Amino acid sequence: MEMVCIVCPNGCRLNVTEQDGRVSVSGNKCKRGETFAVAELTNPTRSVTTSVKTTVAGYPVVSVKTDGEIPKSKIFDLMELCGKIIVTKPLPIGSVVAEDLFGTGVNLITTTDMEETNE
Numbered sequence: 001m002e003m004v005c006i007v008c009p010n011g012c013r014l015n016v017t018e019q020d021g022r023v024s025v026s027g028n029k030c031k032r033g034e035t036f037a038v039a040e041l042t043n044p045t046r047s048v049t050t051s052v053k054t055t056v057a058g059y060p061v062v063s064v065k066t067d068g069e070i071p072k073s074k075i076f077d078l079m080e081l082c083g084k085i086i087v088t089k090p091l092p093i094g095s096v097v098a099e100d101l102f103g104t105g106v107n108l109i110t111t112t113d114m115e116e117t118n119e
Contacts, residue, residue: 010029078102095110
């Protein structure tokens with residue numbers, strides 16, 4: 001199987017084979033490429049950036065992200081959860097809006113400082 005490593009700007013083209021439960025990787029320019037390929041085959045994870053609704057004046061939505069990676073298989077579940085979240089007060093950047101997503105220890109945090117606007 002071929003894949004492109006997304007860990008660093010090199011974008012190495014990896015050739016990955018699996019035999020008897022052992023993964024072999026070639027084409028990587030650094031050790032991170034091998035680590036990426038093995039993780040991608042055994043337990044693919046992703047960071048997610050999106051937005052959630054708010055009732056705060058001037059902020060119809062606030063941007064959020066995971067503070068770590070969650071299993072790729074949980075991304076659609078996370079998006080469904082985000083559709084149900086409504087922030088009701090101004091929050092500083094880095095505030096947790098959902099804790100321990102799916103038992104992973106990863107939180108959903110704000111990526112914007114919200115200040116109420118005077119209109």
